[in-house]
Amino acid sequence: MQNPLKHSSKQLPYQAPYGYFESLEARTLGKLQAQPVPKPLWQGYLAYAGIALLLLVATYAGWQSQQTGTNDWEQLLSQIDHEAKADYLLNQGNPDAFYQLADFEAAAADHWLPELEADEALQWLEAETLETLMSEL
């Protein structure tokens, strides 16, 4: 076979549709005019400022919600009866204390420091309770 690189006419085996180039100009102009007009620069800055404000509000809301979560915990902790806690810790079996601690444990898993394991939360609660008991003695 002849070497096509040397013997090809350098023409392509296909063509452009008849009349294509004549209609191209009008279609491109039409497409260009149909495009949205670029917004002035200040509008762009305004959009950026809006996004930044939204992010700020979202961050604050998240932080506040975290704070609320912590406060909930403190409230829950205060609701746990000290005597029940003492019973549980000293007698290792008071059912009321057990349920209160179980509630605490379940809520801990849901809201409070999610990365903290439930048994770690329990340990923390025990430490808190001991501290409270010690202060009351």
Added chain:
Amino acid sequence: MSADSPQPKPPLAVDREILQLFASEQTRDSALRLLMQHYSKRLYWHIRKMVIDHDETDDLLQETFIKAWKGLANFRDEAALYTWLYRIATNNCLTHLKKKRERFFLPIHDITPELQEKLSAATPSEAAESIEFKLQQAILRLPDKQRMVFNMRYYDEMPYEEMSQVLGTSVGALKASYHHAAKKVEDFLKNR
């Protein structure tokens, strides 16, 4: 079965005229018309050789002119306008082909068979045995960038220095790329 003959290289005077027309709000549309009159055929064939399909070429060509139009205000005339347009068209083509390969987050999809099918569909049956058709079949097997280099050098006879400006690659690398591409094309046709 011949393609439209490429337009002669436009003189820089035309580029200057386009830029002057563009500078005034009243004559901007005339600048776009002149731009398209002078460059549409060259750019059409540049794109068509890469994507083969006419409709895709049409979309990419219009996109090229629209991008050029939007960026013309920032055009620095140390480069020829047509080199800049070639660069926009080239980038459009390469991005388009890349997207086709990477669609739907699936593993890289080989589009060579699709291009081969489009080539067969676009070629009239009487040209199916022509040397030009077989050459195109061989060229479609090259990687995109190598194919681009091959087309620009072989079909458009673009000097390496200009290709270097368009593709942002050194002249030495382009020469090596063309040499490899030509070798692959020859080997493919010999082994058929």
